[in-house]
Amino acid sequence: MSKKPKGGRRGQALTALLFLLPLLVFYGIYYLYSFVFLVKVSQQRVSLTFINAVDVGLENFRLVLTDPIFQTALLNTFLLAGVAILAGLSFGFVISVMLATGVRFRQTLYAIFLIPSLIPLSLFATVFGQMLETQDGMFNRMLRAIGLDALQQDWLTGSGSAYVAVAILLVYLVGLPIMYYTSDIPAANLDLVEAALLDGANAWQILRLMLFPLLRTTHITVILSVLLGSFRAFDVIYFSTGGAPGGRTNIVGVYIYNSTLGNDRVGYAAAAAVLVLVVALGVSAVQMFLMRKGSDRV
Amino acid sequence: MFPFKTRVAAFGVAAAAALSLAACGDSGGVGGATAASQSPVDSAAPVTLKYWTWFPAEASLKKVIDAYQKAHPNVTIQLTEHEAADYQKQLPLALNGGEALDIVGVQVSAMTNTVNTQLRPVSEWEQYLPKDWRNQLEAKPLEQAQKISKDGVLYDIPMGSIGSAAMYYNPAILAKAGVEVPQTVADLAAAAKKIKASDASIQPVVFAGDAWWQEEMLFTIAGQTHPTLSDDILKGGGAWNDPAMVDALAAYKELFTSGAVDKATLSLMSPRPTEVFTSGKAAFYLDGSWQNSLLSKTYREANKINLADVGAMGLPVIRSGGTQAMRAFAEGGLAIPKSSKNVAAAADFISYMTIGDGVALWAPDLVLSPSKKGFAPGADVLSSDAAQKGFATIAGLINNAGSNRDSNQDFLNNVEGNAILDVLNGKKTPQEAADEMQKQWTSGRYPH
Numbered sequence: 005m006s007k008k009p010k011g012g013r014r015g016q017a018l019t020a021l022l023f024l025l026p027l028l029v030f031y032g033i034y035y036l037y038s039f040v041f042l043v044k045v046s047q048q049r050v051s052l053t054f055i056n057a058v059d060v061g062l063e064n065f066r067l068v069l070t071d072p073i074f075q076t077a078l079l080n081t082f083l084l085a086g087v088a089i090l091a092g093l094s095f096g097f098v099i100s101v102m103l104a105t106g107v108r109f110r111q112t113l114y115a116i117f118l119i120p121s122l123i124p125l126s127l128f129a130t131v132f133g134q135m136l137e138t139q140d141g142m143f144n145r146m147l148r149a150i151g152l153d154a155l156q157q158d159w160l161t162g163s164g165s166a167y168v169a170v171a172i173l174l175v176y177l178v179g180l181p182i183m184y185y186t187s188d189i190p191a192a193n194l195d196l197v198e199a200a201l202l203d204g205a206n207a208w209q210i211l212r213l214m215l216f217p218l219l220r221t222t223h224i225t226v227i228l229s230v231l232l233g234s235f236r237a238f239d240v241i242y243f244s245t246g247g248a249p250g251g252r253t254n255i256v257g258v259y260i261y262n263s264t265l266g267n268d269r270v271g272y273a274a275a276a277a278v279l280v281l282v283v284a285l286g287v288s289a290v291q292m293f294l295m296r297k298g299s300d301r302v
Numbered sequence: 303m304f305p306f307k308t309r310v311a312a313f314g315v316a317a318a319a320a321l322s323l324a325a326c327g328d329s330g331g332v333g334g335a336t337a338a339s340q341s342p343v344d345s346a347a348p349v350t351l352k353y354w355t356w357f358p359a360e361a362s363l364k365k366v367i368d369a370y371q372k373a374h375p376n377v378t379i380q381l382t383e384h385e386a387a388d389y390q391k392q393l394p395l396a397l398n399g400g401e402a403l404d405i406v407g408v409q410v411s412a413m414t415n416t417v418n419t420q421l422r423p424v425s426e427w428e429q430y431l432p433k434d435w436r437n438q439l440e441a442k443p444l445e446q447a448q449k450i451s452k453d454g455v456l457y458d459i460p461m462g463s464i465g466s467a468a469m470y471y472n473p474a475i476l477a478k479a480g481v482e483v484p485q486t487v488a489d490l491a492a493a494a495k496k497i498k499a500s501d502a503s504i505q506p507v508v509f510a511g512d513a514w515w516q517e518e519m520l521f522t523i524a525g526q527t528h529p530t531l532s533d534d535i536l537k538g539g540g541a542w543n544d545p546a547m548v549d550a551l552a553a554y555k556e557l558f559t560s561g562a563v564d565k566a567t568l569s570l571m572s573p574r575p576t577e578v579f580t581s582g583k584a585a586f587y588l589d590g591s592w593q594n595s596l597l598s599k600t601y602r603e604a605n606k607i608n609l610a611d612v613g614a615m616g617l618p619v620i621r622s623g624g625t626q627a628m629r630a631f632a633e634g635g636l637a638i639p640k641s642s643k644n645v646a647a648a649a650d651f652i653s654y655m656t657i658g659d660g661v662a663l664w665a666p667d668l669v670l671s672p673s674k675k676g677f678a679p680g681a682d683v684l685s686s687d688a689a690q691k692g693f694a695t696i697a698g699l700i701n702n703a704g705s706n707r708d709s710n711q712d713f714l715n716n717v718e719g720n721a722i723l724d725v726l727n728g729k730k731t732p733q734e735a736a737d738e739m740q741k742q743w744t745s746g747r748y749p750h
Contacts, residue, residue, distance in 0.1 A: 049749065051416045052394035067747045073716050134574065138566035139505060160511065160569050161727045246512060246571055249727055251720040259716070265390070266712030267415055268749045 039281070046274035051267060064275035073251060074276060077259040078283070083167075084241075084255065085234035088174040092226045096181030101215060103182075104189045114186070121179030129243035132173050136160055136244070143169075160248040170253055173244055180233070181226045188222040189215075221295070228291035235284045256280045349647045350378045354396070355407025356389040357461075357634050362667050366660040370651060377647055379405075393417055397639055404642040405651060408458045408635035411708050414450050421457040421637045422645065430649035435459075438657040443632035443673045446706060458635030459656045462670030465630030465700040465707060466590035467509075467522040469618070470597075473611045473688050475504060475585040483613065487620045490586070491562040497585045508575040509588035511568035513719025517709060518590065518629075520722055522617050523557075524550035525627030529704020532629055536708050536750070542739035551725050551732035553620045558726060562618075568726065580607045588617065591628075591696050594668035597689040600682065601667065614692025616699050628696075630703035634670055668693070671700050713748040 046064055050057035068074050099117060103110050120128055135142040136159040144156045157165045197214050205214070216223075238257030241247060247254035260280065263273035355363070360383045367379045384392055390413055393406060397420035406421075408414060428435065436444065443463050448456040471483065479500035481493040494506035509515060521532040524546060531547065534540035541547075557563045570578065579587035580596070587593075595601045596612045616626030636652045638645055654660040657674050665672045666683045684690045710718075721739050724730040730738070742748065 052391060053398045053416060053419055055398070055419050063746075067745070071745075071747060133571060136569060137574070138569040139564075140578075141569065158565060158569060161565065247720070248511070248723070250724040250729060251513070251716070262715035263712055265715060266710060266748060269712050272747065 042274050042278055042281075045271050046278045048271040049268050050271050052264070052270055054270070057271070060271065064272045065279065067272065068276045068279060073254070074256070074259055076252065077254045077256045078280075080253060081234055081237075081255045082231075084170060084174060084237070084253075085231045087171045088177065088230045088234060089227050091171075091175040091178050092181030092230055093223060095175060096178045096226065097185055097216065097219070097223075098211070099178070100182050100185030100189060101211060103186060114182070117182050118179040120176045121183075124239075125177075125237075126239040126243050128176075129173065129240050132169075132176075133244040133246070136169050160245055163249060163252045166245055166249055166253050170241070170245060173240065177240075180229065184222050184226050184229075185219065188219055192218040224291075224294050228287065228294070231287055232284060232291070235280060235287075346376055348376050348378070349644050350380060351404040351644055351648055351651060352380050352382070352402065353405040353651075354382045354384065354389075354393060354403050355405075356384045356386045356409070357407055358664050358667055358669050362664040366655065366663045369663060370654055370660065374650075377651070379651065390416070394420070397421075397641065400641060402641045402643070403639050404644045404648040406637050406639055408637050410447050410458065410460055410632045410635045411450060411706070412711065414447070414457065414635070415452050417637075418451050418453070418455070418457045420639055420641070422640055422642070424456045424459060424637075427638055427645050427649040430646045431653050432657070435653065435657060438675055439673045440675055440701075442701070446632040447635055450706075450708075458637035459652055460632035460673050461634035461636060461656055461661075462632075462665075462672040463630050463700050464591045464633045464670060465628040465696065465703055466518045467588045467617055468591045468593065468628065468696050468699075469615050470579065470587045470589070470593060470692075471613045471615065471688075472579070472582065472585055472609060473613050473686075474609070475501075475582075479585070483615055484618045487557060487560055487562050487618050490618045491560045493585070494562055494564075503583065505564065505567070505578060505584045507563045507586040507588070508567045508570060508578050508584040509563075510572045510575050511570055511723075512572050513723065514709075514711075514714055515572070516719045516722035516726075517714050518707075519588070519617075520550055520554055521629050521705065522627060523553050523620055525629060525704050526617075526619055526624030527621050529627060532705035532708065536710060537706075542743050543733070543736035547739075548732045548736045549621075551722065551735055554722065555725055555732070556620060565726070568723070580609065582609060591630075591671065591700060592669045594671075594693060594696060597693055598666065598668055598679075598683045599685045599689075611686045611688055612692070613686075613688030614696050616695060626699060628699035628703050629705045629707040630700040631707035632673070671697050710748055710750050713743065713750070717742045717748075 045054070045057075047059060047061055048057040049060050049064075103114055107113070138144060138156075138158050138160075141159070143159065147153065147155050159165045159169045192215070196218070197210055200210055200214050235256065237255060238261060241253060241255050242258050242261070245253045247258055256276070260273050260276045263269055263276055266272075353367075360381070363381060363383065367381060371377055371379060386409075389407075390409065393408075393413065394416045396403065397406075397417055406417070408417060408421075432438070439459070440463075443460040444456065447458055447460045448454065451457060475497060476483070476493070479493070479497040481496050482489075484490040484493050490507070497504055497506045509519065524531040528546040528550070530538075531540070531544070531550070535542060535544070535547070558565055567575070575584070575587055576589065576593070578584045594614065596607070596609075597614060599611075601607075602609055602612070616628060619626060636655055638648045638652070642648055655664070661672050661674045661677055665674075665677060666679055668679060668683070679693065684693055718739055721730065721735040725732055725735045743750070
């Protein structure tokens with residue numbers, strides 16, 4: 005029987021606390037304080053100087069919640085997250101499996117798919133925004149070059165075409181899901197795949213009936229990380245469509261940014277930020293619940 | 303731009319820093335200012351002035367600073383130049399956090415009321431300016447800078463004025479297509495047709511499709527028939543669904559339906575229209591008078607803009623009986639924060655920049671129409687007939703502006719710009735867009 009360490013569990017806990025203390029202080033200052041301050045400001049009418057604040061109670065929250073522009077932005081956030089998730093679960097999954105089969109130039113292909121997710125999104129979105137220009141944009145020039153002039157669009161003037169443009173942009177950003185899948189595929193129980201191959205299963209069956217269910221926990225990670233990431237996709241929209249047409253592709257990040265620019269509007273912007281934070285925390289709670297449930301089953 | 307969460311955190315941290323500093327007694331922030339009485343700048347004591355601004359271009363500012371430092375060897379000026387949009391947030395946060403700055407640039411219309419509590423009124427430091435300083439400046443920009451402040455106090459001295467929308471043109475393209483400078487929208491439509499026939503790769507008219515620019519276009523058009531409409535709505539309690547506004551929206555749409563402007567321009571986001579025009583691919587280009595630099599041959603050569611000549615004019619008249627118009631406002635305000643302990647030296651530099659020899663060093667950029675009375679750029683700057691006439695036309699429109707170039711920025715970004723674009727894209731009628739703007743304007747979301 006091994007000898008118990010001196011001090012027992014209590015001592016270990018104290019040691020752990022000492023090690024954690026600097027980090028806890030850091031989080032306390034940078035996150036907790038920020039959140040409390042944000043909640044306080046959200047109940048004021050105040051400018052960026054934070055001077056001469058007027059207490060307005062929950063009025064800012066009422067105004068934000070009843071603003072159809074905020075409602076559209078919130079809906080868009082989830083809608084565009086849905087597109088990104090779909091792209092991750094389909095293109096991301098299939099590409100990862102293909103890369104895992106040992107295809108030639110695997111590293112190069114991996115880098116190509118990953119690069120759009122690694123370079124600054126503002127730069128990527130700005131270039132993409134220029135590709136959408138009606139006269140000289142790359143999309144329309146490409147369509148003209150291959151004789152499909154009739155398919156040319158004023159990408160940013162129609163709601164449908166603008167959503168399609170943003171969806172294309174999000175598909176390009178499929179690198180993160182590929183990274184998740186690539187790291188998890190080797191850990192999956194590939195003996196089952198081998199057995200299926202011996203039983204004569206074709207590639208599509210293996211992909212759909214074997215690998216897809218085997219990577220269930222990875223799917224959950226992809227879904228929730230992309231969903232949470234969509235709340236931070238300010239730069240993707242701001243620098244590509246700029247919310248066009250008529251603000252219809254705006255997301256909550258752009259809404260909050262615009263709200264900070266007016267006179268005495270910092271409290272209003274803070275109220276919108278608090279609401280979005282609450283929604284994001286709800287999504288995180290669902291993520292933790294599903295992850296725990298998933299790991300219990302494995 | 304930073305991701306949203308980062309910005310929220312930064313926002314909180316900056317605020318935390320601000321509160322901590324405010325608690326440290328006389329930080330030089332609110333209530334901590336030292337008296338404005340200082341020793342004169344000509345004393346030999348070394349002085350370092352911290353100068354924050356976003357304007358004018360760094361190269362021009364350095365020219366002025368170098369000349370000033372040469373004349374005042376005891377003064378060192380530490381310049382920090384910011385990007386315009388970021389500056390609107392960074393300056394209030396920095397001043398509130400007790401940052402010891404001596405001279406700050408103030409975007410007169412957009413920033414005065416967000417920073418004035420941290421600035422010294424001009425009356426506190428005018429003792430360090432020449433006695434007749436007011437007489438050396440145009441009265442209108444000073445009056446505008448004072449009136450925009452909610453407490454009616456003058457906090458900064460504007461370097462000059464800007465107006466919009468101005469229309470720049472490429473004389474070479476016009477000559478090739480055989481068109482004259484258009485005066486009406488019908489002329490412009492005819493010119494666009496000829497230009498397109500002459501060279502299909504040229505875009506006849508370009509301007510930005512950004513939401514914020516739509517307000518500039520709308521009020522320029524409205525100003526042709528109702529010069530004070532912008533002031534009436536933004537400051538005078540007028541309604542966005544006033545019949546004059548509905549008509550302005552309809553007139554703006556006619557700019558497109560008449561064939562004068564192609565809707566493709568709405569897909570160009572700033573600064574793409576500038577790039578298209580300066581690369582010789584557009585005949586006419588609408589922007590603010592801050593693009594007057596394009597009229598200068600020196601500027602074009604220095605910036606490798608391969609255009610032989612550029613002219614300027616007002617937006618052609620759309621409604622019969624109207625006249626070319628522009629909204630204009632004081633810009634480039636220079637102020638002294640309460641936190642400054644070098645008031646006399648700061649005031650002397652502001653004097654040099656606004657009424658002194660410094661004007662001749664930064665003004666040839668032509669970005670601002672200087673507040674200094676009687677200033678005119680030389681023939682070395684405006685070397686062609688089109689440039690000289692264009693500069694005079696724009697200056698005339700600025701000096702006779704019917705309304706202030708003002709804006710309620712959050713309303714503009716969230717509501718107004720998009721409502722105007724909806725009219726242009728055929729998603730709303732002018733009346734529907736005007737009603738929507740009025741509904742949001744009075745919703746309580748946009749303090750005004």
